[in-house]
Amino acid sequence: MIVADTPGAFPDNTKLHWDDRTGLSLYVQRNEEPSGGSLWGEPFAGDWYRAFSLPEYLDAKEARAAVSSGVLTIQIPKRAVPAPMSIPVTVS
Numbered sequence: 001m002i003v004a005d006t007p008g009a010f011p012d013n014t015k016l017h018w019d020d021r022t023g024l025s026l027y028v029q030r031n032e033e034p035s036g037g038s039l040w041g042e043p044f045a046g047d048w049y050r051a052f053s054l055p056e057y058l059d060a061k062e063a064r065a066a067v068s069s070g071v072l073t074i075q076i077p078k079r080a081v082p083a084p085m086s087i088p089v090t091v092s
Helices: none
Strands: 004-007 014-019 023-028 046-050 064-068 070-074
Touching: 014 064, 023 070
Parallel strands: none
Antiparallel strands: 004 070, 014 023, 023 046, 064 070
């Protein structure tokens, strides 16, 4: 599970991309300053991007993501591990 603070993130401006070679990338397109401004923090206007290298045993096809109040939660389950199998040996 990945939990990321993503101010200004909504389902329509948040993009996730998975590639087995490069990993997971998060992109949030933020265009406007929030009303009321802020006293301190990361600049709000402008896009937000992060990339992660993740273990190869994760199953991207089953990944789920949700965003609520500027917090992005990504759940990526592990792939099913095939059971070991015996290989019969015969006389040739």
